[in-house]
Amino acid sequence: MDLKVNKMRNYAVIAPQGRLTAVGAPTLRQALERLLEQGSVRIVVDLSETAFIDSSGLGALIGGLKSARLAQGDLRIAAPTPAVSSVLKLTNLDKVLRAYPTAETAYHAS
Protein backbone atom coordinates (compact mmCIF):
# COMPACT_ATOMS: atom_id res chain seq x y z
CA MET A 1 0.00 0.00 0.00
CA ASP A 2 1.20 3.49 -0.85
CA LEU A 3 0.07 6.57 0.98
CA LYS A 4 -0.26 10.11 -0.32
CA VAL A 5 -0.61 13.01 2.12
CA ASN A 6 -1.65 16.50 1.08
CA LYS A 7 -2.10 19.40 3.45
CA MET A 8 -4.70 21.87 2.28
CA ARG A 9 -5.53 25.21 3.91
CA ASN A 10 -8.24 23.93 6.27
CA TYR A 11 -7.79 20.18 6.20
CA ALA A 12 -5.39 17.41 5.31
CA VAL A 13 -6.01 14.63 2.79
CA ILE A 14 -4.52 11.19 3.21
CA ALA A 15 -4.98 8.72 0.38
CA PRO A 16 -4.17 5.01 0.76
CA GLN A 17 -3.53 3.37 -2.59
CA GLY A 18 -3.94 -0.37 -3.11
CA ARG A 19 -5.00 -2.78 -0.39
CA LEU A 20 -5.56 -1.53 3.15
CA THR A 21 -4.92 -4.67 5.23
CA ALA A 22 -2.83 -5.55 8.28
CA VAL A 23 0.24 -4.92 6.12
CA GLY A 24 -0.57 -1.26 5.47
CA ALA A 25 -2.79 -0.40 8.43
CA PRO A 26 0.12 0.50 10.79
CA THR A 27 1.47 2.91 8.15
CA LEU A 28 -1.91 4.62 7.93
CA ARG A 29 -2.18 4.81 11.73
CA GLN A 30 1.28 6.40 11.98
CA ALA A 31 0.51 8.90 9.23
CA LEU A 32 -2.77 9.90 10.91
CA GLU A 33 -1.05 10.32 14.28
CA ARG A 34 1.68 12.42 12.66
CA LEU A 35 -0.91 14.74 11.12
CA LEU A 36 -2.64 15.17 14.47
CA GLU A 37 0.68 15.86 16.21
CA GLN A 38 1.34 18.54 13.62
CA GLY A 39 -2.00 20.17 14.38
CA SER A 40 -3.91 18.96 11.32
CA VAL A 41 -7.04 17.78 13.12
CA ARG A 42 -9.45 17.96 10.19
CA ILE A 43 -8.58 14.96 8.09
CA VAL A 44 -10.07 13.42 4.96
CA VAL A 45 -9.17 9.86 4.07
CA ASP A 46 -9.53 9.71 0.29
CA LEU A 47 -10.46 6.11 -0.51
CA SER A 48 -10.81 6.57 -4.27
CA GLU A 49 -7.70 4.49 -4.94
CA THR A 50 -8.14 2.00 -2.09
CA ALA A 51 -8.91 -1.21 -3.91
CA PHE A 52 -9.59 -3.35 -0.85
CA ILE A 53 -10.04 -3.03 2.88
CA ASP A 54 -10.35 -5.58 5.68
CA SER A 55 -10.93 -5.32 9.42
CA SER A 56 -7.36 -4.21 10.06
CA GLY A 57 -7.87 -1.28 7.70
CA LEU A 58 -11.20 -0.50 9.33
CA GLY A 59 -9.48 -0.50 12.71
CA ALA A 60 -6.99 2.09 11.47
CA LEU A 61 -9.81 4.34 10.23
CA ILE A 62 -11.71 4.02 13.52
CA GLY A 63 -8.56 4.68 15.54
CA GLY A 64 -7.91 7.79 13.47
CA LEU A 65 -11.49 8.96 13.89
CA LYS A 66 -11.31 8.62 17.67
CA SER A 67 -7.92 10.37 17.87
CA ALA A 68 -9.10 13.21 15.63
CA ARG A 69 -12.22 13.75 17.73
CA LEU A 70 -10.12 13.73 20.92
CA ALA A 71 -8.08 16.51 19.34
CA GLN A 72 -11.33 18.47 18.69
CA GLY A 73 -11.14 17.62 15.01
CA ASP A 74 -12.71 15.00 12.77
CA LEU A 75 -11.87 12.29 10.28
CA ARG A 76 -14.08 11.96 7.24
CA ILE A 77 -13.89 9.61 4.30
CA ALA A 78 -14.33 10.42 0.64
CA ALA A 79 -15.00 8.58 -2.60
CA PRO A 80 -14.77 4.98 -1.38
CA THR A 81 -14.47 2.37 -4.11
CA PRO A 82 -17.34 -0.14 -4.38
CA ALA A 83 -15.20 -2.77 -2.61
CA VAL A 84 -14.59 -0.45 0.34
CA SER A 85 -18.21 0.73 0.45
CA SER A 86 -19.48 -2.83 0.66
CA VAL A 87 -17.24 -3.62 3.67
CA LEU A 88 -18.29 -0.41 5.43
CA LYS A 89 -21.93 -1.35 4.88
CA LEU A 90 -21.40 -4.97 5.93
CA THR A 91 -19.96 -3.84 9.26
CA ASN A 92 -22.42 -0.94 9.80
CA LEU A 93 -19.50 1.47 9.81
CA ASP A 94 -21.13 3.42 7.00
CA LYS A 95 -23.22 4.96 9.79
CA VAL A 96 -20.24 6.49 11.59
CA LEU A 97 -17.97 6.99 8.58
CA ARG A 98 -20.36 8.67 6.18
CA ALA A 99 -18.79 8.96 2.76
CA TYR A 100 -18.46 12.27 0.94
CA PRO A 101 -18.29 12.29 -2.85
CA THR A 102 -14.84 13.88 -3.00
CA ALA A 103 -12.09 14.97 -0.62
CA GLU A 104 -12.83 18.58 -1.55
CA THR A 105 -16.47 18.36 -0.41
CA ALA A 106 -15.82 16.53 2.87
CA TYR A 107 -15.51 19.74 4.88
CA HIS A 108 -17.00 22.26 2.50
CA ALA A 109 -20.34 20.44 2.48
CA SER A 110 -21.04 21.16 6.15
Next chain:
Amino acid sequence: MPVDAQKCCEIDGSAELGIVEEVLDAFDQLCEGSGGVADEDQMQFALAVSEILTNMITHGRAHPGAAEIAIHAKICVDPHQLQAFLRDTAEPINVALDNLSLPDDVLEESGRGLVISTMVLDRLERQTDSGNVWTLQRFRRP
Protein backbone atom coordinates in the same frame (compact mmCIF):
# COMPACT_ATOMS: atom_id res chain seq x y z
CA MET B 1 -15.17 -22.22 -17.82
CA PRO B 2 -16.33 -25.81 -18.42
CA VAL B 3 -18.71 -27.14 -15.80
CA ASP B 4 -16.17 -29.59 -14.37
CA ALA B 5 -13.22 -27.23 -14.53
CA GLN B 6 -11.40 -26.28 -11.40
CA LYS B 7 -8.40 -24.01 -11.18
CA CYS B 8 -6.27 -23.63 -8.08
CA CYS B 9 -3.30 -21.64 -6.83
CA GLU B 10 -0.98 -22.51 -3.97
CA ILE B 11 1.34 -20.35 -1.90
CA ASP B 12 3.84 -21.42 0.75
CA GLY B 13 5.69 -19.15 3.12
CA SER B 14 6.43 -18.22 6.69
CA ALA B 15 3.75 -16.73 8.92
CA GLU B 16 4.47 -13.08 8.28
CA LEU B 17 1.94 -10.52 7.15
CA GLY B 18 3.55 -10.19 3.73
CA ILE B 19 2.17 -13.58 2.75
CA VAL B 20 -1.36 -12.14 2.96
CA GLU B 21 -0.55 -9.87 0.02
CA GLU B 22 1.05 -12.75 -1.87
CA VAL B 23 -2.03 -14.90 -1.42
CA LEU B 24 -4.40 -12.08 -2.41
CA ASP B 25 -2.28 -11.38 -5.52
CA ALA B 26 -2.40 -15.08 -6.45
CA PHE B 27 -6.17 -15.17 -5.92
CA ASP B 28 -6.65 -12.09 -8.12
CA GLN B 29 -4.62 -13.77 -10.88
CA LEU B 30 -6.58 -17.00 -10.42
CA CYS B 31 -9.85 -15.13 -10.87
CA GLU B 32 -8.54 -13.32 -13.95
CA GLY B 33 -7.56 -16.66 -15.45
CA SER B 34 -10.84 -18.31 -14.52
CA GLY B 35 -13.04 -15.89 -16.44
CA GLY B 36 -16.22 -14.41 -15.13
CA VAL B 37 -15.86 -14.54 -11.35
CA ALA B 38 -18.27 -11.82 -10.24
CA ASP B 39 -16.69 -8.82 -8.53
CA GLU B 40 -18.79 -9.36 -5.40
CA ASP B 41 -17.81 -13.04 -5.12
CA GLN B 42 -14.15 -12.22 -5.66
CA MET B 43 -14.04 -9.31 -3.25
CA GLN B 44 -15.98 -10.98 -0.45
CA PHE B 45 -14.00 -14.20 -0.69
CA ALA B 46 -10.72 -12.24 -0.72
CA LEU B 47 -11.97 -10.45 2.38
CA ALA B 48 -12.48 -13.72 4.24
CA VAL B 49 -9.10 -15.06 3.11
CA SER B 50 -7.40 -11.89 4.30
CA GLU B 51 -9.19 -12.02 7.67
CA ILE B 52 -8.44 -15.67 8.39
CA LEU B 53 -4.83 -15.51 7.25
CA THR B 54 -4.22 -12.38 9.31
CA ASN B 55 -5.80 -14.08 12.29
CA MET B 56 -3.58 -17.14 11.85
CA ILE B 57 -0.44 -15.02 11.57
CA THR B 58 -1.14 -12.65 14.44
CA HIS B 59 -2.45 -15.25 16.91
CA GLY B 60 -0.41 -18.32 15.96
CA ARG B 61 2.24 -19.55 18.36
CA ALA B 62 5.07 -21.79 17.19
CA HIS B 63 5.47 -25.23 18.71
CA PRO B 64 8.20 -25.31 21.37
CA GLY B 65 11.53 -25.62 19.63
CA ALA B 66 10.18 -24.65 16.22
CA ALA B 67 11.96 -21.72 14.64
CA GLU B 68 8.93 -20.34 12.84
CA ILE B 69 5.39 -21.05 11.70
CA ALA B 70 4.84 -22.08 8.10
CA ILE B 71 1.72 -21.28 6.10
CA HIS B 72 0.33 -23.19 3.14
CA ALA B 73 -2.57 -21.62 1.25
CA LYS B 74 -4.51 -23.30 -1.53
CA ILE B 75 -7.41 -21.53 -3.25
CA CYS B 76 -9.63 -23.14 -5.85
CA VAL B 77 -12.23 -21.69 -8.20
CA ASP B 78 -14.80 -23.74 -10.08
CA PRO B 79 -18.06 -22.78 -11.75
CA HIS B 80 -20.02 -23.30 -8.54
CA GLN B 81 -17.83 -22.17 -5.68
CA LEU B 82 -14.69 -20.58 -4.31
CA GLN B 83 -12.74 -22.59 -1.75
CA ALA B 84 -9.64 -21.93 0.32
CA PHE B 85 -7.63 -24.30 2.47
CA LEU B 86 -5.33 -22.43 4.84
CA ARG B 87 -2.93 -24.50 6.91
CA ASP B 88 -0.34 -23.50 9.48
CA THR B 89 2.20 -25.34 11.60
CA ALA B 90 1.36 -23.40 14.77
CA GLU B 91 0.15 -24.91 18.01
CA PRO B 92 -3.52 -25.85 17.65
CA ILE B 93 -5.76 -23.12 19.01
CA ASN B 94 -9.38 -23.09 20.04
CA VAL B 95 -11.51 -20.53 18.31
CA ALA B 96 -15.26 -20.39 18.82
CA LEU B 97 -17.04 -19.87 15.52
CA ASP B 98 -20.59 -19.99 16.86
CA ASN B 99 -22.66 -16.98 17.88
CA LEU B 100 -20.17 -14.44 16.59
CA SER B 101 -21.39 -10.87 16.34
CA LEU B 102 -20.03 -7.48 15.50
CA PRO B 103 -18.71 -5.47 18.49
CA ASP B 104 -21.45 -3.72 20.48
CA ASP B 105 -19.39 -0.55 20.35
CA VAL B 106 -19.28 0.46 16.71
CA LEU B 107 -16.06 2.38 17.45
CA GLU B 108 -14.26 -0.73 18.69
CA GLU B 109 -11.06 -1.02 16.66
CA SER B 110 -10.79 -4.81 16.56
CA GLY B 111 -12.86 -7.96 16.87
CA ARG B 112 -14.49 -7.97 13.44
CA GLY B 113 -12.35 -10.37 11.42
CA LEU B 114 -14.01 -13.69 12.17
CA VAL B 115 -17.48 -12.14 12.15
CA ILE B 116 -16.91 -10.66 8.72
CA SER B 117 -15.66 -14.03 7.48
CA THR B 118 -18.78 -15.84 8.61
CA MET B 119 -20.93 -13.13 7.00
CA VAL B 120 -19.39 -13.51 3.54
CA LEU B 121 -18.84 -17.27 3.52
CA ASP B 122 -21.26 -20.18 3.25
CA ARG B 123 -18.93 -22.40 5.26
CA LEU B 124 -16.04 -21.70 7.61
CA GLU B 125 -14.45 -24.61 9.42
CA ARG B 126 -11.34 -25.05 11.50
CA GLN B 127 -9.70 -28.38 12.14
CA THR B 128 -6.58 -29.14 14.09
CA ASP B 129 -3.91 -31.78 13.63
CA SER B 130 -0.30 -30.83 14.25
CA GLY B 131 -1.39 -27.32 13.28
CA ASN B 132 -4.56 -25.55 12.22
CA VAL B 133 -6.46 -26.03 8.99
CA TRP B 134 -9.15 -23.57 7.94
CA THR B 135 -11.61 -24.35 5.16
CA LEU B 136 -13.42 -21.44 3.54
CA GLN B 137 -16.22 -21.92 1.04
CA ARG B 138 -18.44 -19.48 -0.80
CA PHE B 139 -20.94 -20.58 -3.42
CA ARG B 140 -20.86 -18.29 -6.44
CA ARG B 141 -23.94 -16.09 -6.58
CA PRO B 142 -26.03 -16.23 -9.77
